[in-house]
Amino acid sequence: MYNYKDMEDTIVAISTAAGAGAIGIVRLSGKDAIEIADRMFVSKGNKKVSEMKSHSVCYGDVVDVKAGKSSLEREIIDEVLLTVMRGPKSYTREDVVEFGCHGGMMSVKAVLVLATDLGARLAEPGEFTKRAFLNGRIDLTQAESVLDIINAKTKAFLKVSAHQLKGQLSLELDLIRQKLMDIYVEIEAIVNFPEDGINVKNRPDIADRILVEKDKVRKLLETSDHGKILKEGIKIALCGKSNVGKSSLLNVLLKQPRAIVSSIAGTTRDSIEESVQIKGIPFQLVDTAGIIAPRDLIEEEAIKRSRMHFQSADIVLLVIDAGSGLSKEDIEIMENVGDRNVIVVANKCDLEQIADIEKVRRLLKDPILIKVSATEGFGIDELETAIVNNVWHQKTVDTHGVMISNLRHVEALKKCFSLLEKAEQDLRGELSLEFISEDIKISVNFLDNITGRNIDHDLLDNIFSQFCIGK
Numbered sequence: 001m002y003n004y005k006d007m008e009d010t011i012v013a014i015s016t017a018a019g020a021g022a023i024g025i026v027r028l029s030g031k032d033a034i035e036i037a038d039r040m041f042v043s044k045g046n047k048k049v050s051e052m053k054s055h056s057v058c059y060g061d062v063v064d065v066k067a068g069k070s071s072l073e074r075e076i077i078d079e080v081l082l083t084v085m086r087g088p089k090s091y092t093r094e095d096v097v098e099f100g101c102h103g104g105m106m107s108v109k110a111v112l113v114l115a116t117d118l119g120a121r122l123a124e125p126g127e128f129t130k131r132a133f134l135n136g137r138i139d140l141t142q143a144e145s146v147l148d149i150i151n152a153k154t155k156a157f158l159k160v161s162a163h164q165l166k167g168q169l170s171l172e173l174d175l176i177r178q179k180l181m182d183i184y185v186e187i188e189a190i191v192n193f194p195e196d197g198i199n200v201k202n203r204p205d206i207a208d209r210i211l212v213e214k215d216k217v218r219k220l221l222e223t224s225d226h227g228k229i230l231k232e233g234i235k236i237a238l239c240g241k242s243n244v245g246k247s248s249l250l251n252v253l254l255k256q257p258r259a260i261v262s263s264i265a266g267t268t269r270d271s272i273e274e275s276v277q278i279k280g281i282p283f284q285l286v287d288t289a290g291i292i293a294p295r296d297l298i299e300e301e302a303i304k305r306s307r308m309h310f311q312s313a314d315i316v317l318l319v320i321d322a323g324s325g326l327s328k329e330d331i332e333i334m335e336n337v338g339d340r341n342v343i344v345v346a347n348k349c350d351l352e353q354i355a356d357i358e359k360v361r362r363l364l365k366d367p368i369l370i371k372v373s374a375t376e377g378f379g380i381d382e383l384e385t386a387i388v389n390n391v392w393h394q395k396t397v398d399t400h401g402v403m404i405s406n407l408r409h410v411e412a413l414k415k416c417f418s419l420l421e422k423a424e425q426d427l428r429g430e431l432s433l434e435f436i437s438e439d440i441k442i443s444v445n446f447l448d449n450i451t452g453r454n455i456d457h458d459l460l461d462n463i464f465s466q467f468c469i470g471k
């Protein structure tokens, strides 16, 4: 465990969100938490905090002890419910005291300031969770899942994060680690005690065992696409020439009139970005100005941005107007689709269909094509299904299992994987065993980076600095 000097400090923070609310919580943690709380709190029954049972609640007042008067005369800062949780059975494994104050910033701030006057230090972002980690209550993947839970945008991702908080990922990694360590120890034994009879004949056998663990790492890595999608969402750009109904479609997908719709070409100038959930998946929808011949500098810039979104989107909804013939612009856009992931949306299907759909199919080599009407609202459900299927590539999401959603984990697993791959191949070849055992050891280190068993301070600080204060 790390030897943090400032772990000696008792820390304090407002743990609830800023602003008015029913209650606001000030949280104290550390070796002096109970003593500091005792000095600022007068219970109704005159019970001292130090006499309270762990995990019990007491009603009373926080009083301004600096006034130097007797406890009855002292100014009351707030009426609170005080909760005591003694270490190690607390969030941080230290003594924790929480003041449940009346919501509103003045009261919680006054309680906070008083605690600092009595010797507590203001907590850094994520410091409570960092202590939970440093004191061995949770590992790093669990600490990171706390952050994910706070930031979760969808129910599906919340479920994944809650799973990780329970330690499922660490469990999986530990099983792999254990097997790799067994192999490592075995190879070291062969290298160091060749006279014991375990010899080179075992190499293919060891290679097979590494292959098994490598496959487990690969399976974990394969979940990362889903994990990333659930965590960060998918960017969809609405592209096409002007007046085909891109803004109308955006509004329908958002279920609110966000973009201005008009029959005047060039109505949408700046790209509009909005978040939306479609069937439980987070999306970032971008309405673009359309790709048209620019009439002025603003339109020129708008078109530049449309192109940028067209290039960077995960999915491009290429909108055409089914009610009128395909124009030169439509064809030009289709010819420039390249490797973009496109769903063609034939809009205005409430009108007589004039557009040559067969030509679209030919030009884009049989794309996914959905017929809709943004104004009448038909085809929208099919469009949403097509979008979701496109994301999962028809695979079902399994949020019951472990899922990798953190880029840091992905990087470490990739490095672990390539070392195992190398070790496996080298075992089937001629390379001397001591080099192979070294690679296996490093691959284990990468797993330990993920769980935090082996991690440097800077990285740790970086992870916890992403938390909010009070968590």
Ligand SMILES: Nc1nc2c(ncn2[C@@H]2O[C@H](COP(=O)(O)OP(=O)(O)O)[C@@H](O)[C@H]2O)c(=O)[nH]1
Pocket: 241, 242, 243, 244, 245, 246, 247, 248, 249, 260, 261, 262, 263, 264, 265, 266, 267, 268, 290, 347, 348, 349, 350, 351, 372, 373, 374, 375, 376
């Ligand atoms: N008949 C019909 N008109 C539509 C439909 N969708 C959009 N429009 C009309 O087409 C015009 C252009 O729509 P807008 O959404 O601003 O197109 P954008 O330039 O591609 O963003 C407006 O007058 C809309 O009312 C549709 O499904 N059917």
Ligand SMILES: [Mg+2]
Pocket: 246, 247, 248, 259, 260, 267, 268, 287, 288, 289
């Ligand atoms: Mg528009």
